[in-house]
Amino acid sequence: MSFSHSWIEAVPAASVSIVTAFTGIAWWNVPPAMVTAETVLVPAGAFDFEPTGEFVEGGIEIDPGDRPVVFRHPIEIMKFQVTLSDYQRCVSARKCDAPDTRSADGEAPVVGINFLDAEAYADWYSSLTGEEWRLPAPEEWAYVAAERFAGEVFTRAQDPSNPAIAWIRRYEEQILLDREPDPVIHPAGHFGPNSNGVADLGGNVWEWTSGCYTRIEQDSDGNSLGAPYQNCGIRIAEGVHRSYMSNFIRNGKSGGCAVGTPPDHLGFRLVKDAESSSGLARLGRTFAKLMSL
Template sequence: MPCTHDKPKLSLLHTGLPITLIAVLAAGIVHQAGFMMSAPPEGAVYEPATIAVPPRSYSYRSDGEFLKGTAPIDAPMKTVVAGPSLTITKYHVTASEYRACVSGGACRSSETATSRADVPATGVSFDDATAYAHWLSEVTGEYWTLPTDEQLAQAAGKRFPDDALGLDPDSKNPALRWLADYEREARERATGDPVPRPTGSFGENEYGLADFGGNIWEWTSTCHRRVHLYVNGSVRASEEICGVYVTVGTHRSPMSSFIRDPKGGGCAVGTPPDNLGFRLVKSTRWYAPLLKTLRHVGWTT
């Protein structure tokens, strides 16, 4: 009879003790690895202004070059259901903010450095922008990244560009697209505005995002791609071209990761951007500290 009372206690001992030991061991590893490190006390100095874009469903035109057979066509529209809210910097990273990274030895000086503090940092490559995101993560204890093309579409709202030419996708006359491309590029060159302006010069969108679609094209972490379609419109092949990334302004423009001056080359298609700059997304997920630490040790980018 006494044995029947001891069995539950033994069972609890055998199962509960290992679980407790594992939990303690895991907590020790997490602490030693720095996953739960608090933010550096000086990090608040570098914390940029952000906005929270609410969860929403939206449609926008897919990124990339789409070809039906050998003929380029407009990219299809796609619908995105964005579940979590998005925390993104309200303004582009400014020249003064970028200089702090240069002073810290983590970033290269931009090619179009300016003495003004309130002008966006321009003349920066994808590699420069990524280096800044890593540095900001270190000094704030948070996890910052470049936005994806899709995240930028979520934040930009009605200001996100639609690059469609509106031509018949079944047209067999390539001259129509050449002419439409030429006319669009002529309009874009005529309205070019190469001089960066102080933050806030181009107003805000419906979510409070400032200056999107002005004269700064924004780096994203989305690789350019080339999508080949069958005649019926289904996908035959999709080729990601990482090393060339999507930048977004008044139109999309894929750029090589090392390009700092868009007029000096590296633009795959279309009119070159006026300037290259960037803004960042902050992860608010519970596992953001883990992502930051994994990147710090070189396990992620």
């Protein structure tokens, strides 16, 4: 695994000088350099996405079908999931809670992570780097995952007008129900890159996204009946299949709202907002970081 420049090298010299003038803190007193995660830039484009949530018509859950999604800007995403050693830096800074993991391999993905842990890390990492990092939206994760995206498998109703859909669903469900759990926490890169060059998607670590559980009732013409119900205490984790998990759950096998076979492990990776790398945004975060010392 390779890394880009260190945090201190990423801060423009002019910014360091200005911050020093305001705070009286010399640049050499900045905390030890932190390497930044290797990222992949996935080009802008469009794809058909099976939306998240529960769609109900006449009291019966239905399959809403795929819907077009367009990304007008590239998506910059971490090539690997956040590792244990990466996450432990946040724990050492007292900005993250310790994970529930049995692995001691710092280069393996951090697991035993709930949604709130992942959010705390994103906030800390953003402050440290002077850039805006966040969990991907489900649509972003699916687009980046490409051929490794599975999405909904267990929860969609049959389409009476097309029995082939029901047969395919049952076949996919049976494969996943027969899938053997993989409790081993493999090193980063174990499952290899996908066609976009992003590693370990669809492996045995499900990844938290920013998506909330939603329930949408609609009429026979596909029109929504009232406002959608949304519960952000339940979040979406993507992996071998989509899972709806309570945001405080660290172990998918312990409960939550997982559908189908529970996730082997829960971890995460982050995406970077392009506009966050502007000079003023970086300077503001750098100033806030040094003021907190």
